Every structure is written in structure tokens, then in C-alpha cells.
Amino acid sequence: MSAASCLLTEDQFLCSICLDVFTDPVSIPCGHNFCKDCITEYWSINVQCRCPNCNKRYNKRPELQINTFISEMAAQFRQSAQQKTSSSSSEQQDVEPEVHQMIQKRRLKIQEIKASVQLSNKDADREIAEGVQVFTALKESVERGQAELIKTIKEKQRTTEKQAEDFIKELEQEISDLNKRSSEVDIRPSSYEGAVVRAVAQLEEKLTEKMKNLFKVELKRIRQFAVNLTLDVNTAHPKLILSGSQVKHGDVKKNLPDNPERFDPHTCVLAKQSFSSGRFYYEVQVKGKTDWDVGVVRESINRKGKITANPQNGFWTICLRNGREYYAAASAAVCLSLRSHSIYSFTGCTFTEKLFPYFSPSLNYGGTNAAPLIITAVSHTE
Known part of the structure; x- marks a missing residue:
């Protein structure tokens, strides 16, 4: 040796x-x-x-x-x-x-x-x-698509209005002729209304499909920044039940140390991982829930007593209430619609501290909101 x-x-x-x-x-x-x-x-x-x-x-x-x-x-x-x-x-x-x-x-x-x-x-x-180039190309594509869509809608609208005017004139002439012959005929404009409804529905379907395609392109781009997260038990409210990558609210308050990083009385928990630079992305399954909060927070946020979740206090979150009310917790709450895919961006933000992923499954409300929040694994190539 x-x-x-x-x-x-x-x-x-x-x-x-x-x-x-x-x-x-x-x-x-x-x-x-x-x-x-x-x-x-x-x-x-x-x-x-x-x-x-x-x-x-x-x-x-x-x-x-x-x-x-x-x-x-x-x-x-x-x-x-x-x-x-x-x-x-x-x-x-x-x-x-x-x-x-x-x-x-x-x-x-x-x-x-x-x-x-x-x-x-x-x-x-x-x-x-490369990211700026992709985003710029996507923005230009959206703007071109928007202009083309508006032009198409207006052209179809003018065509529909012209067809409607001609149809109304024909119906009015028929009514006049029938009145002259004193005939009792029930004339309903259902065909015209049906034509207008079908035309609008077709335009909405095309618009929705285009927005879906744009959403898929953007989602594929940002998924390359996906990260793996684990929940930090030292930050969890005593009534929360943690199991792997899942968290839900329980009825029994566990006897846990009241350490400074633990949330109380708000039912929240943070991820162990923090981020001070670059980009990161994660997904959360909210199926079966009526109330929840998901987002990111500053490391120095208040974790005890009353908490107002907004960017001024270090919270950037989106929320669900009553099973149907979606909103972004900005300076003033911004309502979100899920009729099509929604993406909300907090703008004008300056970060000088570490950011931690934030989760709140809310109360279980007698079992109506008992389903867990689940951090799902994301493939970089999806």
C-alpha cells in the first residue's frame, strides 16, 4: 500500500x-x-x-x-x-x-x-x-391572436346582424300578409334567436380553445422550474395533521411546543425549503375542498395572533372560500374566474428575504372541508 x-x-x-x-x-x-x-x-x-x-x-x-x-x-x-x-x-x-x-x-x-x-x-x-425571448414571442402571439379574434368576431357579428335584419323584414312582411287575410298564425322568432345563440356559442368555443392552447404553452415553460417540497412540522398549527406531502385540519389540538416559528391560532404550515434567488414552481391538489389558501410568504412574517394576508404583510396567496369564491389576496382582493384557465401574477414586488411556500387547508367545518391539501410531484418534461 x-x-x-x-x-x-x-x-x-x-x-x-x-x-x-x-x-x-x-x-x-x-x-x-x-x-x-x-x-x-x-x-x-x-x-x-x-x-x-x-x-x-x-x-x-x-x-x-x-x-x-x-x-x-x-x-x-x-x-x-x-x-x-x-x-x-x-x-x-x-x-x-x-x-x-x-x-x-x-x-x-x-x-x-x-x-x-x-x-x-x-x-x-x-x-x-432564452426565457425573455420565449415570453416576448408568446406575448406577440397573444396580441396577434387577440387582434385576429376581435376582427373575426366583429365580421361574424356584422354578418349575423345583417342576416337578422333580413329575416326580421321577411317575418314582418309575412305578418302583414297574414293580417290582411285575417289568419291566426302563431309566429315565433325562435329560429332567429337560436341562430344568434349558436353563433355566439361557436365564437366562445373558439376563444376558449385558443386560450387553452396558450395556457398549455405557458404551463410547459414554467414547469421546468418545478421543485420538490416537504412540510415543516415545526411551523404547523397544533390542529393540523401532516402525512408525507399532505396536510389537513383535525379536531384535536396536539400538545406541541409553542416555538416562535409555529402558527397559532391560524391553521397554516410552511415548507422546509426556502428560496432567495432564481425561479421555482410547485403544484397543489385541492380536490374536494371548499376553503384553502396557497402561496408564498416572507421568512419574517407574523405567525402569532391576528394575521392579515396581503403583500404589505409579506403574504402572496390565492384563496378559495365557500366552495366557489376564488380570489387573489392582493392589497385589495381580486376575484378570479375559473370559466377558463386563470393565471394571476403579483406585480411590483420586491423581495429582500427568503421566500417559503405557504399552505392553509382551513378548518374542516364539520367534515365538509376535511379533504387534505396535497403537494403533487411535477415532471420537468410534462
């Missing part, structure tokens, strides 16, 4: 993040090695998991296991380095060039890391540019 270790160079035992000899070394799927604490901390401050060396992305954070072989080799190298340090002064004069060489290697590593950061920044700029 000692003969084999002599053939290895020092940089094979250095972590490229801390630039020191490996401590609890782990290997990731691309083949690069890091200290376990170093790569864990690196991933915790980045929304997407990447390899710091080759920049390879991972949709799911790899499971880390200690590489026992590299760990043993690193321990031997560290022991060898300590023995060299304790050598005589004459040997120390020989070590000085080696130390200088080690310093140079570390400087090269620093340059490599800086180059990797620059590459990451370029990738981010490119993604932003």
Missing part, C-alpha cells in the same frame, strides 16, 4: 471546494470527489444541483456515501505530510520548494473555480435571455 501511495500526487487528495485534503470524501455520479460537508453546503446554496468541476446538472440530489478507499488513502497522505513536517531543519530546506509548488497548485485551483463561476454566470444569462 505504501508503494502504491508514493505513485499518487498531492492534488489527487485535495477537495476542489475547500482546497484541503479530503475529509469524509464522497463520489458523485459524474466521477468527481469532494468532502461530504463541502458538496452538501455547495448544493444547499444553489437551486439546481451541479458538479462544481464539470458543471453537470442533476434533477435530483444524488445520495452521498463515504468513499472508503479514498478516505483511507487521504488519511495515509495526511499522516505522511505530518511526518515530513516533523523532519529536521535540513529536510525543511528541501520542503520549501515543495510548499511553494503546493501554493501554486492551490492558486491554479482558485483560478479553475473562478472560471467555473464565470461559466455558470454565462449559463444563467443565456437562460434568462
Whole structure:
């Protein structure tokens, strides 16, 4: 083993993040090695998991296991380095060039890391540019489609009005002729009304279909920012029942510590994950519920006593009340219609703190609102 270790160079035992000899070394799927604490901390401050060396992305954070072989080799190298340090002064004069060489290697590593950061920044700029380009194209397409739709509707409206005028004239002439002959004929304009209703229904159907297609394009774009969330039991109101990715209201108040981050008396819970930069997207199943609140909040929000959920207080949420009243909790509540797909955007927002996903299943109201809120898994390719 000692003969084999002599053939290895020092940089094979250095972590490229801390630039020191490996401590609890782990290997990731691309083949690069890091200290376990170093790569864990690196991933915790980045929304997407990447390899710091080759920049390879991972949709799911790899499971880390200690590489026992590299760990043993690193321990031997560290022991060898300590023995060299304790050598005589004459040997120390020989070590000085080696130390200088080690310093140079570390400087090269620093340059490599800086180059990797620059590459990451370029990738981010490119993604932003591509996103803006897609959004601009979508906006232009919507505007063109809107102009064409308005033109089509107006043309059909004029045609329908002309047909209606001609039909009315014919009916009035028939009525006049029948009156002259003193005939009792029941004439109803049901055919005309039916024609108008059918024309309007067809226009509404075409409009709805176009908006559905636009919604599908936008939904596919934003799903690439999907994240996996887990509920934070330390923030949950004592009457909430948490099970995996589900939360619902129970009738029994559990005896839990009244820690500062726990909501009380409002029946709310936050996700463990927080976000301070970039974009993120998640979906929640609300089937079978009559009341709920879903959105994001600032880390410093008030969690005790009376809470008014609006952007001024650090809440950006959409809500359902009484099974039919949808609204966005802006400065003044904005009613939402679900006759077609609805998307609401809070604009003019400035975020200086971490944002946490926010969920409130509301009360169960004797079982009428007992269904849970369910955080659903989202595929990036859907």
C-alpha cells in the first residue's frame, strides 16, 4: 500500500471546494470527489444541483456515501505530510520548494473555480435571455391572436346582424300578409334567436380553445422550474395533521411546543425549503375542498395572533372560500374566474428575504372541508 501511495500526487487528495485534503470524501455520479460537508453546503446554496468541476446538472440530489478507499488513502497522505513536517531543519530546506509548488497548485485551483463561476454566470444569462425571448414571442402571439379574434368576431357579428335584419323584414312582411287575410298564425322568432345563440356559442368555443392552447404553452415553460417540497412540522398549527406531502385540519389540538416559528391560532404550515434567488414552481391538489389558501410568504412574517394576508404583510396567496369564491389576496382582493384557465401574477414586488411556500387547508367545518391539501410531484418534461 505504501508503494502504491508514493505513485499518487498531492492534488489527487485535495477537495476542489475547500482546497484541503479530503475529509469524509464522497463520489458523485459524474466521477468527481469532494468532502461530504463541502458538496452538501455547495448544493444547499444553489437551486439546481451541479458538479462544481464539470458543471453537470442533476434533477435530483444524488445520495452521498463515504468513499472508503479514498478516505483511507487521504488519511495515509495526511499522516505522511505530518511526518515530513516533523523532519529536521535540513529536510525543511528541501520542503520549501515543495510548499511553494503546493501554493501554486492551490492558486491554479482558485483560478479553475473562478472560471467555473464565470461559466455558470454565462449559463444563467443565456437562460434568462432564452426565457425573455420565449415570453416576448408568446406575448406577440397573444396580441396577434387577440387582434385576429376581435376582427373575426366583429365580421361574424356584422354578418349575423345583417342576416337578422333580413329575416326580421321577411317575418314582418309575412305578418302583414297574414293580417290582411285575417289568419291566426302563431309566429315565433325562435329560429332567429337560436341562430344568434349558436353563433355566439361557436365564437366562445373558439376563444376558449385558443386560450387553452396558450395556457398549455405557458404551463410547459414554467414547469421546468418545478421543485420538490416537504412540510415543516415545526411551523404547523397544533390542529393540523401532516402525512408525507399532505396536510389537513383535525379536531384535536396536539400538545406541541409553542416555538416562535409555529402558527397559532391560524391553521397554516410552511415548507422546509426556502428560496432567495432564481425561479421555482410547485403544484397543489385541492380536490374536494371548499376553503384553502396557497402561496408564498416572507421568512419574517407574523405567525402569532391576528394575521392579515396581503403583500404589505409579506403574504402572496390565492384563496378559495365557500366552495366557489376564488380570489387573489392582493392589497385589495381580486376575484378570479375559473370559466377558463386563470393565471394571476403579483406585480411590483420586491423581495429582500427568503421566500417559503405557504399552505392553509382551513378548518374542516364539520367534515365538509376535511379533504387534505396535497403537494403533487411535477415532471420537468410534462
